[in-house]
Amino acid sequence: MSTKDHKRKGDAKGQEGPLPGAPSGSQSSTSFHHSNEDVEIEDVEEFELILECNGGKEKAKMKGWIFQGVDLSSVDYLLECDVHGAHFWGCTFPRGVDPATLRERGANVLDNPTDIPFKPYRGFMYSQEELSEVDKKIYQYYLGNTSMLSASAQSAHDYSIRDALFDYLEEKTVVSIM
Numbered sequence: 001m002s003t004k005d006h007k008r009k010g011d012a013k014g015q016e017g018p019l020p021g022a023p024s025g026s027q028s029s030t031s032f033h034h035s036n037e038d039v040e041i042e043d044v045e046e047f048e049l050i051l052e053c054n055g056g057k058e059k060a061k062m063k064g065w066i067f068q069g070v071d072l073s074s075v076d077y078l079l080e081c082d083v084h085g086a087h088f089w090g091c092t093f094p095r096g097v098d099p100a101t102l103r104e105r106g107a108n109v110l111d112n113p114t115d116i117p118f119k120p121y122r123g124f125m126y127s128q129e130e131l132s133e134v135d136k137k138i139y140q141y142y143l144g145n146t147s148m149l150s151a152s153a154q155s156a157h158d159y160s161i162r163d164a165l166f167d168y169l170e171e172k173t174v175v176s177i178m
Contacts, residue, residue: 039065042123042167044074051081062086062107068160069112069123072097083107089156090121113153117141120156125164 041047047070054060057077063085071092072078078097084106091109093099099109112119117137126134142154 040163041065041067041070043070044072047072047075057081067091068163069119069121079105090119090123110156116145116150116153118153118157120153120160122157122160122164125161125168 039050041050047067050065051057051060057080061082061084063082064087065085066087067089069090070088072088073092073094076094078094079101083102085108086102086106087108087110088099088102089110090112093102099111102109110121112121117134118141138157141150145154
């Protein structure tokens with residue numbers, strides 16, 4: 001989902017407001033999904049918008065920012081940012097930026113395992129084509145793998161898909177019939 005599709009979610013009382021880090025009294029029509037005090041980032045455009053609203057790469061503190069399946073390979077300035085306390089879940093990084101360097105600088109980096117048939121840290125729902133290719137493989141994997149690592153990957157995947165579904169359903173009216 002691009003930033004132009006994002007709407008600010010209200011706080012627990014349903015109120016809307018400025019982007020976190022924006023000067024007090026400011027409002028923005030372009031915003032993003034967040035929960036609690038965390039900032040959830042699902043694409044590069046969203047990252048750049050939030051970074052700008054927080055003072056740019058030189059001033060922004062990324063503590064609590066959660067990057068979910070973001071392809072950051074075009075962000076050549078990532079190491080210029082304060083990544084301490086940021087979370088990178090299943091992200092792709094630019095050349096010269098490896099997970100160990102980000103961890104040394106205080107970031108939490110979780111890679112998508114390459115030995116399972118799904119990416120636990122997705123930022124988006126499956127397309128119909130993707131789902132037709134992986135649905136049976138994922139189901140078979142779920143049935144045949146009961147280790148703690150497997151259960152963790154399954155839980156992360158389920159959370160990612162649930163989160164993507166909620167993002168998709170924002171501002172939509174849905175009727176379900178059983």
